[in-house]
Amino acid sequence: MAVLLIAEHNNKELRPFTLNAATAASQIDSDVHAVIIGQNFAEAAKQLSELPVVKKVLSVEGAHYENFTAENFAPVIVKLAENYSHIVCSANTFGKNLMPRIAAHLDTSQVSDIIKVISPDTFLRPIYAGNAFATIKSNDAKKCVTIRPTSFDPCESTGGSAAIEKVDASEEFSNTKFIKREEIKSDRPELGTARIVVSGGRGMQSGDNFKLITEIADKLGAAIGASRAAVDAGYISNDHQVGQTGKVVVPDLYIAVGISGAIQHLAGMKESKVIVAINKDGEAPIFSVADYGLEADLFEALPQFMEELNKLNTIQK
């Protein structure tokens, strides 16, 4: 039986991690179908049909799907699940909210946040904030799997031409009402997919001081991250949080500024290719994962860093 991938989108276009989830799905079985659920999403459905790994697109449209409420999504996916061996989506807040609801309806024990497909029934996943890796075999007839998007490369985005088939909508779940979504708009790259991330922690001491990080991020074309301490202190909004309960990032370069390196923060960034730590406490745990550590006062180091960057003739973007 084929694998059913749940596409993530914003009713206009596919969200980028759908491509990473598609790669994981195709490693489970080459026969991948994708379901897209929402309202007025023609362009996103077309993008989905052009992914070469996707063999068929199922499209479910309805006003009650506009805001991606799990209580509305789950019944229609449970019905489709009859024809599939696996249900797959990203382990971001969309998938984390939705997949267990599907799994419970299917009486399936979900495998969360996998980082590797070992075989169609066996997966590798981090536990204890990534301080251990567990190999898990699922003995359920149907498998519900969420994938850590940064552990899989995005699939090719063009060249496919899957048929788009309409599927009947399920009934509306009336006990949950969407009110509003406050998305923080930014011209910077998305934190989850950025090549460079510059993150600030409690050491930044105030929200205003984050402008030191913003400047450098703009110069490098980087996304801005933060530790939980910085978000808790109100220096920056929650969508910037990197860590066990925030976002997991795997950039080419991660610059941690004024971040001590608590276990829960390391969980979100220690797979980054190159890690830089700037901290005035030479004993801070962040130095244990840093390729380049600079023991310095960040209020002196960051302006100097900006100056040095300005001296460079070229900066990779």
Added chain:
Amino acid sequence: MKILVAVKRVIDYNVQIRVKEDGTGVVTDNVKMSTNPPDDNAIEEAVKIKEAGKAKEVVAITVGEEKAQETVRKALAVGADRGIHVKVDGTLEPLAVSKILQKIVDKEKPDLVFMGKQAIDDDCNQTGQMLSALLNWPQATFASKIDVKDNKLEVTREIDEGLETIEINVPAIVTCDLRLNEPRYASLPNIMKAKKKPIEEIAASDLGVDVSPRLEQLKVEEPPKRKAGIKVANVAELVQKLKNEAKVI
């Protein structure tokens, strides 16, 4: 209103865990254990709602082995009225836990069930959503703000893109984020008082729920270690290394 709050006993968040040499799991003997951090937020929120006169009773429940009862006792010390301990041997998958919680909900008939959004041991992030599916109740996951309005809750959820606000009708499930509130510490007099509060013990086997495992943990291993890095003397050296050695800028 009556609020049921589920709490889990896990290895304390400050402990650097060690993987067992035989690959069967992580070392838990003689390791400090405590309540799963966001479960503390769930208890705190329920107690605050009761203190605001919007709930009559807060019941703390745990599903686990003998010592898991410590987490219920701690919840009683910070304001829960009574406890329930569903006893099981070993660890259960979230699906099994949610089936047990469903049985308890059928019996206790709470208006709200709160719990942490994720346990920091298995990092599954499933139980609340699964319970909500089994009961066909609305779910508000990753809650960072809860307003109780008669028979509705307005909940702000932390999502990847920012914040989302939804309104759910009671009865409902809420899974709590660490930013929901600041959990209080138990005072000594309250710890003493909590010892007199009742905890009902129920054997999981008496609930008639199939809790047999569906997943096999074949192996637990250490993640690959990063190679040791270097300290640089100053910012100029750092930028040169990033440019010429790591070639990332």
